[in-house]
Amino acid sequence: MKTYRVAILGCRGRGTAAARAYYQHPRTELVALCDLIPERLETLGDELGVAARYDDLDRMIAAEAPDIVAIPTGTEFHYELALRVLEYGIHIDIEKPICTTLAEADEVLAKAAAHNVQVAVHHQGRSGGAHQAVRAAIDAGKIGALRYMQGSGKGYYAGYGLMNIGTHMLNSMLGVAGPVRSVQAQALTDGRPISPADVLPSPSGMGTIAGEHVTTALNFASGITATLLQHRFATMDSTAYMLEIYGSEGRLYWKSGSPWLLPEPHFAPGKSEWQQLAPVVPDHYDPEGPAAVEDYQFADEYVQALDEGRAHECSGHEGRHVLEILMGIFESGAYGRRVELPQQDRDHPLLRWRAEAGLGALEPMPRPYAEWLAAEDRRLGRG
Numbered sequence: 325m326k327t328y329r330v331a332i333l334g335c336r337g338r339g340t341a342a343a344r345a346y347y348q349h350p351r352t353e354l355v356a357l358c359d360l361i362p363e364r365l366e367t368l369g370d371e372l373g374v375a376a377r378y379d380d381l382d383r384m385i386a387a388e389a390p391d392i393v394a395i396p397t398g399t400e401f402h403y404e405l406a407l408r409v410l411e412y413g414i415h416i417d418i419e420k421p422i423c424t425t426l427a428e429a430d431e432v433l434a435k436a437a438a439h440n441v442q443v444a445v446h447h448q449g450r451s452g453g454a455h456q457a458v459r460a461a462i463d464a465g466k467i468g469a470l471r472y473m474q475g476s477g478k479g480y481y482a483g484y485g486l487m488n489i490g491t492h493m494l495n496s497m498l499g500v501a502g503p504v505r506s507v508q509a510q511a512l513t514d515g516r517p518i519s520p521a522d523v524l525p526s527p528s529g530m531g532t533i534a535g536e537h538v539t540t541a542l543n544f545a546s547g548i549t550a551t552l553l554q555h556r557f558a559t560m561d562s563t564a565y566m567l568e569i570y571g572s573e574g575r576l577y578w579k580s581g582s583p584w585l586l587p588e589p590h591f592a593p594g595k596s597e598w599q600q601l602a603p604v605v606p607d608h609y610d611p612e613g614p615a616a617v618e619d620y621q622f623a624d625e626y627v628q629a630l631d632e633g634r635a636h637e638c639s640g641h642e643g644r645h646v647l648e649i650l651m652g653i654f655e656s657g658a659y660g661r662r663v664e665l666p667q668q669d670r671d672h673p674l675l676r677w678r679a680e681a682g683l684g685a686l687e688p689m690p691r692p693y694a695e696w697l698a699a700e701d702r703r704l705g706r707g
């Protein structure tokens with residue numbers, strides 16, 4: 325059995341998570357690290373005993389010949405770095421969201437196809453044990469026929485929340501119900517429908533966003549519907565981050581790491597009880613090791629996919645479809661109409677909307693989220 329050689333390009337938070345997963349998995353070998361900041365290389369290299377440390381990805385690839393390069397960098401760098409790595413004919417594990425526009429994502433997937441390699445987008449929730457338990461319960465008929473889903477963010481400014489963790493929620497919804505046919509969104513800023521002046525550069529380099537509170541209805545090709553709530557809360561609350569799945573005979577409730585089943589279609593206090601399900605985790609995962617279980621399972625799925633010559637469950641195509649949904653939500657919120665997917669126009673719909681309104685280039689905004697929020701509150705006259 326082949327052992328896949330893995331290199332990490334970007335060694336901060338998510339690079340550390342990816343490195344630990346590929347270090348721990350028995351079928352992958354962590355062969356090299358790359359970062360522009362020497363201390364990050366040293367910290368991670370020392371933790372996991374990786375001697376091959378680089379500040380240049382081309383030199384790393386030439387010297388180490390990895391099978392997979394993980395790209396856990398800020399989102400604004402995904403496009404350029406993915407194209408550079410794919411040019412070598414190497415599989416990539418790229419953090420979410422795949423890119424900041426559909427045109428960029430199209431180019432990344434075309435490059436991967438041209439070199440006959442795989443793209444996996446790091447939506448580890450979907451390959452994780454709680455999601456697997458939910459899927460197994462659906463397949464076993466525990467909730468009867470699928471009817472509806474409801475997902476929520478945890479209180480980020482909505483446009484940013486969509487690009488940030490909305491990607492995870494949408495990818496998990498795709499894992500349950502398949503592709504989305506159309507979206508219809510209500511996007512509000514300061515309690516009123518967004519205007520072209522509300523289009524802003526995203527915090528954390530996630531492209532262009534709009535909307536403080538966004539409520540979206542999704543229509544899946546399978547015929548079911550879903551609601552996605554991304555609403556800015558006064559205080560972030562991760563307990564709000566959940567997916568509930570409604571069937572004709574029961575319901576499922578998913579939080580990262582934690583699946584639940586209601587064996588009746590409607591919750592009635594005192595009459596029906598939620599039952600906790602066991603996450604589905606492979607026997608070879610050692611909880612004493614450094615890897616977080618969902619990142620480990622993401623790596624495990626990549627090993628199986630490459631062994632079988634197929635795409636990762638969280639493939640580049642799935643990641644691009646998530647981006648199609650996100651861009652559809654922005655377009656629908658802007659133009660006030662339902663958007664059919666996949667869209668023909670691959671440019672950013674919010675930039676198109678602004679240009680049509682005769683507005684010029686976007687004013688810069690701070691990159692860190694807290695500073696960005698403070699600037700936005702000032703723009704909205706909140707002091």
Ligand SMILES: NC(=O)c1ccc[n+]([C@@H]2O[C@H](COP(=O)([O-])OP(=O)(O)OC[C@H]3O[C@@H](n4cnc5c(N)ncnc54)[C@H](O)[C@@H]3O)[C@@H](O)[C@H]2O)c1
Pocket residue numbers: 333334335336337338339358359360361364379380381396397398399401405419420421446447448488
């Ligand atoms: N999957 C998840 O649960 C999850 C959670 C948080 C963030 N994310 C995603 O992860 C990404 C950000 O990850 P992070 O917070 O660890 O990133 P970060 O920006 O804090 O760190 C990225 C690291 O990459 C390095 N880097 C950047 N360009 C490089 C280059 N050309 N060559 C070598 N090194 C380079 C930087 O020096 C930095 O150390 C975003 O896309 C975000 O959406 C995913």
